[in-house]
Amino acid sequence: MNTTPVIAIHGGAGTIAAVAPNSASAQPYRDALHAIVAAAQAALLRGASALDAVCLAVEMLEDCPLFNAGHGAVFTHDETHELDAAVMNGADRRAGAVAGVSRIRRPVHAARAVMEDGAHVLLAGAGAEAFARQWGLEMVEPSYFSTEARRQQLMQALATDRVALDHDGPPLVEGSKFGTVGAVALDMHGHLAAATSTGGMTNKRVGRIGDSPLIGAGTYADDATAAVSCTGSGEMFMRVVAAYDVCARMRYAGQTLQEATDAVVLQSLPAIGGRGGLIAVDRLGNLCLPFNTEGMYRAHARGAEAPHTAIHR
Numbered sequence: 001m002n003t004t005p006v007i008a009i010h011g012g013a014g015t016i017a018a019v020a021p022n023s024a025s026a027q028p029y030r031d032a033l034h035a036i037v038a039a040a041q042a043a044l045l046r047g048a049s050a051l052d053a054v055c056l057a058v059e060m061l062e063d064c065p066l067f068n069a070g071h072g073a074v075f076t077h078d079e080t081h082e083l084d085a086a087v088m089n090g091a092d093r094r095a096g097a098v099a100g101v102s103r104i105r106r107p108v109h110a111a112r113a114v115m116e117d118g119a120h121v122l123l124a125g126a127g128a129e130a131f132a133r134q135w136g137l138e139m140v141e142p143s144y145f146s147t148e149a150r151r152q153q154l155m156q157a158l159a160t161d162r163v164a165l166d167h168d169g170p171p172l173v174e175g176s177k178f179g180t181v182g183a184v185a186l187d188m189h190g191h192l193a194a195a196t197s198t199g200g201m202t203n204k205r206v207g208r209i210g211d212s213p214l215i216g217a218g219t220y221a222d223d224a225t226a227a228v229s230c231t232g233s234g235e236m237f238m239r240v241v242a243a244y245d246v247c248a249r250m251r252y253a254g255q256t257l258q259e260a261t262d263a264v265v266l267q268s269l270p271a272i273g274g275r276g277g278l279i280a281v282d283r284l285g286n287l288c289l290p291f292n293t294e295g296m297y298r299a300h301a302r303g304a305e306a307p308h309t310a311i312h313r
């Protein structure tokens with residue numbers, strides 16, 4: 001009891017070309033990040049678990065059309081939506097995830113249900129949707145996820161034949177590259193948790209699954225080390241097993257959170273062309289939010305201190 005709680009959230013990384021620092025266009029993102037991190041902070045201060053806090057933050061990010069998860073998710077090449085999400089509880093390393101779903105309103109709830117159910121860790125496609133229905137989760141028509149801005153991004157990506165990360169800039173418009181959302185938290189009881197949710201990458205091939213729902217790649221939490229949620233070019237995050245590598249470096253090499261996250265984001269990922277960033281908190285409450293792109297939508301709050309939001313470096 002009585003650890004100072006810490007919460008951090010991200011809304012994706014990229015060049016963020018259309019959102020100039022301190023510009024009016026940045027304000028809606030800042031407002032959304034601030035409101036969401038403040039809600040999770042308040043929950044933690046009331047004694048909520050890290051698991052509940054990251055799920056709350058991610059469900060709010062999923063509902064916000066500015067970010068590429070839930071409502072506002074990007075389109076696949078075939079103009080459909082396929083969403084991925086994961087959650088992990090650091091205290092006992094239970095984890096749950098769903099991949100390639102298009103009818104579950106809040107995929108993070110389905111990931112949580114898979115974890116609570118306990119029989120499996122990752123469910124995909126129609127089976128994941130049937131499971132969510134059985135659990136009484138809110139289901140929607142796939143068109144619920146569509147927004148006009150995302151459709152424009154797909155049209156641009158199709159024109160240039162690119163698979164794009166939300167929030168990268170020209171030749172794709174703002175928001176067309178990495179926009180995955182995630183949260184990590186340390187609660188009053190000293191426990192860690194992480195959650196990630198995404199529509200994936202604009203113009204991705206149908207059936208493509210990214211790093212976000214893969215435990216160890218895009219999402220990981222272990223009370224012995226850290227909680228990590230990633231955003232970026234998923235294929236490279238999978239190849240370096242990014243989230244787990246942060247924890248492994250701390251555990252086996254004795255690296256600090258800062259050393260471990262810098263090594264992954266500034267060395268291992270760029271070495272294979274990986275772009276993006278991550279948010280991570282360790283069991284002592286240290287927080288690192290490194291990225292190798294121009295920006296990453298992010299916010300954090302420690303104890304009862306006022307939340308910080310940032311987009312650019």
Ligand code: ASP
Pocket residue numbers: 012013068165166177178179180198199200201209210211212218230231232233234235276
């Ligand atoms: N990492 C996500 C994916 O590859 C994309 C993102 O972070 O925006 O599916």
